[in-house]
Amino acid sequence: MKTPTSLLRRHSRFQRTVMLTLLPALSMVSSPVRSNPAGGLVVNGNASIGDGLGGHLSINQLSDKAIINWQDFSIGAGETTQFIQPGANSAVLNRVVTGNPSSLLGALRANGKVMVINPNGILVGATGTVDVGGLVLSTLDVSDADFLGGGD
Structure with a gap:
């Protein structure tokens, strides 16, 4: 018993x-989800990152290719991140350099190609929308040289 x-x-x-x-x-x-990507540093190419006020972050890319290292690349529900690129063949490599996974719950827009590299994972939620010319989401990194040399 x-x-x-x-x-x-x-x-x-x-x-x-x-x-x-x-x-x-x-x-x-x-874990908290940021409104829009934060802590961006342009390491190659020419681009300016807006302040993200009002739930809208604009990245104005002036060169054909750009590489931006981010502390966090997440988009909250109801928020928008927009890349304004020179043309449809332009490409931007967004690399997350911290241990934060990415959550895309809002809108990602671009008139060209967008790559998001995050070794800690990328989630596109039910409220996430993507309207871009081309998209790569990956946990595998690509070297700057390969990206700039045509590996977009």
Whole structure:
């Protein structure tokens, strides 16, 4: 016959196992999503990054190709990130250089090609919309030389 103490011990172990299993998933759900990409640094090409006020971030790309390293590349629901590029064959490489995964829950727009590289993952949510000339989302990096040499 099982004693109340052994039943409590078994129940407690079960609760601990469930909590340890769910903890990583809960931490992903509760992590804050930024309104728009933040901490951008243009490392190649010519582009200017707007302030993102009013839920709209504009990146004005003046060169045919540009590389931007970001601290965070997420777009919140109801927010818009727009790349204004010289033409349909223009390309921008957006690389996340921190441990933050990307969540695209708002609108991503561009008249050219957009690449987002994030080794920590990229989620396009149900509210996320993409209207670009070409799109690559990847967890695998591409070298600057390969991108600039035609690997867009």
